Each structure stands twice: as structure tokens, then as C-alpha cells.
Amino acid sequence: MNATVAEIFALSIVIAGVIALARFKKMDPMFYPFILLIWIGSVNELLSVILVFFKFYTLINNNIYVLGESLTILWFFKKTGTVFSNKTIFLFLGISFIVFWFTENLILDFYASSYFRIYYSFVIVILSVTTVNYLIVTAKKNLLKMPVFLISLGFIIYFTYEILVQAFSLYGLNNSLEFQKNVYMIMIYLNLFVNLLYALAILWIPRKREYMLLSL
Numbered sequence: 001m002n003a004t005v006a007e008i009f010a011l012s013i014v015i016a017g018v019i020a021l022a023r024f025k026k027m028d029p030m031f032y033p034f035i036l037l038i039w040i041g042s043v044n045e046l047l048s049v050i051l052v053f054f055k056f057y058t059l060i061n062n063n064i065y066v067l068g069e070s071l072t073i074l075w076f077f078k079k080t081g082t083v084f085s086n087k088t089i090f091l092f093l094g095i096s097f098i099v100f101w102f103t104e105n106l107i108l109d110f111y112a113s114s115y116f117r118i119y120y121s122f123v124i125v126i127l128s129v130t131t132v133n134y135l136i137v138t139a140k141k142n143l144l145k146m147p148v149f150l151i152s153l154g155f156i157i158y159f160t161y162e163i164l165v166q167a168f169s170l171y172g173l174n175n176s177l178e179f180q181k182n183v184y185m186i187m188i189y190l191n192l193f194v195n196l197l198y199a200l201a202i203l204w205i206p207r208k209r210e211y212m213l214l215s216l
Helices: 001-008 012-027 031-052 059-080 085-106 114-138 147-170 177-203
Strands: none
Touching: 001 012, 001 031, 001 177, 012 031, 012 085, 012 177, 031 059, 031 177, 059 114, 085 114, 085 147, 147 177
16 A cells, blocks of 8 residues: 555545534534544644655654544543543543653653553543443444444544554564554554544434433
């Protein structure tokens, strides 16, 4: 796969962003954090393409993005009401994300944010699995038509692989150039699949929430 095709696949998140823009005024406000996530992801991907075109590094904007991503996803799960029974754990995780990110990037100078990416990815996977289990037990609708289920499934797929990629990078398991190519090739295809899953989830977002779980 050449670089151009990889960039096009990465920009697939813009599809979800455009759908969200078209449906924004009519959708359930509970999903606003997720829509914000899609939009900042779209902006970051577009910015990265521009920076690469002009031969600039994308490390800084991507590191800033992952902090915003982690906090926005946390906010999304708070809005769903499926995992946080009180504000204490929510606030603790939010503060821990900020402290961890600043410590790694500004104090330890680990500019790749690999440890932070592993930490917040692990938290998101746990929150997503918890939400999926909750919906399986309590939902009254077809799970494949429930946006929270599809979104959580996308999170599980993407961030589980993100943990593996960052672990490979940190602990020297990717010394082989061919191995690195294969790892990131899988990541590119997974990213495309998850972005399309997000687009489908946005199409299923209800206009009005009558009951909490009915509209999830």
C-alpha cells in the first residue's frame, strides 16, 4: 500500500464527520461528545495530511489530539450513563489522563506519548467492554442498530490494537522493518473499518431520547 492510499484511508473519518454535520441539529444531545470526537479527529487527520505534504512532522498535533481524544471519550461515557454511577471515578480518570499526559510529554520528554496511549487506551477498552456487557443484558433493541453499542465496539477494536502497537514500539518487538510494515498495515485497515462503523453509528443516532436504554 502506498502513502497516498494510506492517507485516503485515514481520512475516512471525514465521512462520519460529514454525516454528523448533516444530522447534528436533529440528533440526541447525549451523542454530542462523540460527534465532537469525530470532528476533532477529522480536523487532525486533515492537518496531518497538510503537514506531511509540506514535509513537516505530525508528532505535536497528534500528541495534542490524543489528550483531547481521551477526555472526549471519557465525557461520552459519562453522558451514556452506562459506566459511571458517580462523578468520583469520572473525575479521577479525567485528572489522571491530564497528569499522565503532561508528565510524559513535558517533564519526561517522551514525545511519542506511548505510555499515555497505552494507559488511556486500556481505560477506554475497559469502559467499552463494560458498556457492551451492560447493553447485552439490558437492551430491548437489535444491538446492531444501537449507536452506543457500535461506538463501543469500534473503541474495543481500535484501542486494543493501539495497545499492542505501542507495546511493540516500546519493548523492541518491531526491530524488523517488515514486521513494522505489517503491524501498521493492519492498523490502517482497522482504522478504516472503525471509521465506517462510526459513520453507521451516527446514522442510527435517534432524534429524541424517550428512554435511556431505548435510544442507546
